[in-house]
Amino acid sequence: AQKVTQAQTEISVVEKEDVTLDCVYETRDTTYYLFWYKQPPSGELVFLIRRNSFDEQNEISGRYSWNFQKSTSSFNFTITASQVVDSAVYFCALIPRETSGSRLTFGEGTQLTVNP
Amino acid sequence: ETGVTQSPTHLIKTRGQQVTLRCSSQSGHNTVSWYQQALGQGPQFIFQYYREEENGRGNFPPRFSGLQFPNYSSELNVNALELDDSALYLCASSFGWPPSTDTQYFGPGTRLTVL
Numbered sequence: 629a630q631k632v633t634q635a636q637t638e639i640s641v642v643e644k645e646d647v648t649l650d651c652v653y654e655t656r657d658t659t660y661y662l663f664w665y666k667q668p669p670s671g672e673l674v675f676l677i678r679r680n681s682f683d684e685q686n687e688i689s690g691r692y693s694w695n696f697q698k699s700t701s702s703f704n705f706t707i708t709a710s711q712v713v714d715s716a717v718y719f720c721a722l723i724p725r726e727t728s729g730s731r732l733t734f735g736e737g738t739q740l741t742v743n744p
Numbered sequence: 745e746t747g748v749t750q751s752p753t754h755l756i757k758t759r760g761q762q763v764t765l766r767c768s769s770q771s772g773h774n775t776v777s778w779y780q781q782a783l784g785q786g787p788q789f790i791f792q793y794y795r796e797e798e799n800g801r802g803n804f805p806p807r808f809s810g811l812q813f814p815n816y817s818s819e820l821n822v823n824a825l826e827l828d829d830s831a832l833y834l835c836a837s838s839f840g841w842p843p844s845t846d847t848q849y850f851g852p853g854t855r856l857t858v859l
Contacts, residue, residue, distance in 0.1 A: 632786075661845045671832055672746075673787070673850035680845075719786055723845045730775060730838065731800055732848060734786030 630655040632722050634735035641710055642743050649705045649738045651720030657681075659725035662696065662703045663732065667717040679703065710742045746770060748837050748851035756857045762823045765854045769816040769837030775799075776818045777848060778810060781832040793818060822856075830858045 631654040641647045653662065664676040677687065679696055687694045691708045707714055717739050721732045747770035757763050769776050775794045779787035789802040793812035807823040816837070822829055832855050836848035 663847070665850070670852065671855070672852040673834060673836075675746075675847055675849060678847050721786075725845055730777065730792055730845070730848075731789040731802065732777075732779075732787070732836075733789070736786050 630657075630660075630722055630724050630733045632720050632733055632735035634718075634720055634738050636738045637736070638739045638741070640741045640743065643712060644709050645742075646706060646708050647710050647740065647742075649707075649718050649720075649740065651703045651705065651735060653701050653703065653720070653722050655722060655724045657724035661723045661725070663721040663723075664694070664703075664705050665719045665721060667719060667737070669716070673719070676705075707740075710740075712742050712744055715740060715742045746837075746849040746851065748835065748849055750833075750835055750851040750854050752854060753852070754855045754857075756859065757825050758859050759825055759827060761825050762821065763825060763856060765820040765822075765833050765835075765856070767818045767820070767835035767837075767851055769818065769835075770849055771816060773816065773837035773839050773849075775838045775840065775846075776812055777836045777838070778818075778820050779834045779836065780804070781834060781853070783831070787834055790820070825858045827858050830856060832856075 633652045665673040695704045717737045721734045749768045777792040778790040781787040791801040796812045812818040832853045834853045836850045838846045838848045840846040
């Protein structure tokens with residue numbers, strides 16, 4: 629079975645601070661895909677990034693960056709110079725290629741609050 | 745905007761009733777997945793449909809059932825509602841045949857309250 633753990637339930641920062649959201653995953657599959665989604669108060673899950681298990685290069689998109697480390701089974705997400713609009717619940721998710729097909733396994737989410 | 749729509753936005757039912765939730769997938773996406781998200785938790789996979797056939801099911805009882813139609817729309821039906829069914833129900837569409845690891849794009853959800 630697969631599992632995603634987001635140990636940080638809630639994080640509160642002041643605007644312009646950098647913040648890192650942790651994600652640790654478990655799977656027996658050698659091929660898998662990792663995702664981050666953002667859920668603002670409106671409820672819709674907004675796709676942020678998709679990475680496969682063979683690509684360990686870090687990725688940067690504007691103020692967002694992701695650090696994938698296969699050796700520690702982690703896929704952490706950093707927001708640089710946070711803004712109030714970044715306030716949301718962030719979910720890390722996993723699809724193992726062989727064992728569960730297309731079903732996403734989500735972590736419990738991290739509630740990020742950015743204060744002005 | 746993901747192009748995935750859901751209706752209704754909110755719904756209130758009483759225990760024992762039946763409910764139908766609807767989803768319209770992004771055009772060209774032949775796979776639809778349904779998830780249940782209880783308050784304060786991550787979404788849980790209910791089931792998935794590919795070309796109108798069920799392809800995979802999570803740990804949900806048979807009173808949760810679904811349909812997918814050729815026009816990229818789908819339904820989630822829940823019979824004999826229980827209080828614990830109160831949750832946000834999310835549908836997600838994706839492209840590709842199962843087992844697909846393609847990105848799933850979510851709709852805004854239907855918030856169901858069971859009294």
